[in-house]
Amino acid sequence: MTSSVKLTLGPLLYLWPTARWRDFYFQIADEAPVDVVVLGETVCSKRLHFMEPEFGAVVERLEAAGKEVRLSTLALVTLDREANYQRSLAGDDTRLVEANDLSALQVLKGRSHAIGPFVNVYNGAAAKVLARNGAKEICLPPELPAASIAEIARSCPDVGFELFAFGRIPLAISARCAHARSKGRTKDNCQFVCQEDADGLPVNTISGQPFLALNGVQTVSYSCQALLDAPDETLSLGIRSLRLSPQNCDMTAVARVYRDLLDSSLGSDQAASRLRKIHPDLPLSNGFHHGRAGAEWIARLRNAEGLAR
Numbered sequence: 001m002t003s004s005v006k007l008t009l010g011p012l013l014y015l016w017p018t019a020r021w022r023d024f025y026f027q028i029a030d031e032a033p034v035d036v037v038v039l040g041e042t043v044c045s046k047r048l049h050f051m052e053p054e055f056g057a058v059v060e061r062l063e064a065a066g067k068e069v070r071l072s073t074l075a076l077v078t079l080d081r082e083a084n085y086q087r088s089l090a091g092d093d094t095r096l097v098e099a100n101d102l103s104a105l106q107v108l109k110g111r112s113h114a115i116g117p118f119v120n121v122y123n124g125a126a127a128k129v130l131a132r133n134g135a136k137e138i139c140l141p142p143e144l145p146a147a148s149i150a151e152i153a154r155s156c157p158d159v160g161f162e163l164f165a166f167g168r169i170p171l172a173i174s175a176r177c178a179h180a181r182s183k184g185r186t187k188d189n190c191q192f193v194c195q196e197d198a199d200g201l202p203v204n205t206i207s208g209q210p211f212l213a214l215n216g217v218q219t220v221s222y223s224c225q226a227l228l229d230a231p232d233e234t235l236s237l238g239i240r241s242l243r244l245s246p247q248n249c250d251m252t253a254v255a256r257v258y259r260d261l262l263d264s265s266l267g268s269d270q271a272a273s274r275l276r277k278i279h280p281d282l283p284l285s286n287g288f289h290h291g292r293a294g295a296e297w298i299a300r301l302r303n304a305e306g307l308a309r
Contacts, residue, residue: 008034008035008036012246017050029067037067041074070097112134114135115138123148124154145289146289163243177194257275272284
């Protein structure tokens with residue numbers, strides 16, 4: 001049975017070399033069973049020139065393969081050139097623009113757009129305000145528990161809600177670059193040291209336990225969120241799409257796991273096992289979804305009657 005839940009590939013949050021960036025999206029176009037691909041620089045405007053030479057070719061390849069392409073705004077705007085970049089994206093009336101910062105809402109007002117997970121949508125009232133502004137799709141923040149997700153979706157039935165289902169969780173973003181500082185550089189003279197860490201730079205506690213990762217000006221979780229509800233459970237929450245955030249692994253294989261899960265040809269436990277083989281370097285987590293600490297992994301146990309415990 002084919003599920004009505006779509007798969008969205010979120011924007012690449014890390015800095016990869018131009019050729020690798022291009023080849024990654026070419027493979028997604030040709031092989032990955034995703035419906036929507038969000039393109040663009042979200043974390044640091046200094047990275048824009050890495051994707052610009054191949055941006056047009058990537059868009060053309062994805063759309064030729066039948067993928068819907070959306071354009072992502074920056075998650076933090078501090079400079080005039082960044083504000084101008086936001087306005088230039090809003091001028092593209094051929095593709096849906098995803099707002100990841102409140103500064104984009106004014107320039108997108110009155111036209112259809114999407115809301116990314118960097119905008120805090122913590123209740124139904126916020127979702128309604130965004131919908132009145134023109135938001136047709138909202139990717140909810142990854143730290144929300146399932147009960148809150150269901151309540152928000154019920155309050156705003158005309159919006160397509162999306163769940164951050166796979167990837168290191170975006171936690172914070174700053175005007176300063178801790179990644180550059182950790183390697184003895186400043187933000188202005190970073191020399192793009194974040195490119196050395198394709199999945200982010202792990203941050204350890206004093207006792208040596210990894211718990212966060214640096215990605216330029218962004219902080220992400222150390223663990224990799226993996227929400228693996230059965231399709232009927234996902235639909236019961238009011239979710240129409242699952243978002244996969246690109247990581248340094250075979251994302252085509254990740255997309256296939258989620259497509260098989262949504263098509264009910266793969267169980268949740270099997271999906272988790274396959275994901276651990278695809279990306280063995282990071283532990284899986286789903287704590288936020290269950291109202292627990294985000295880094296926790298809550299196993300799905302079933303009793304003899306088949307009821308979830």
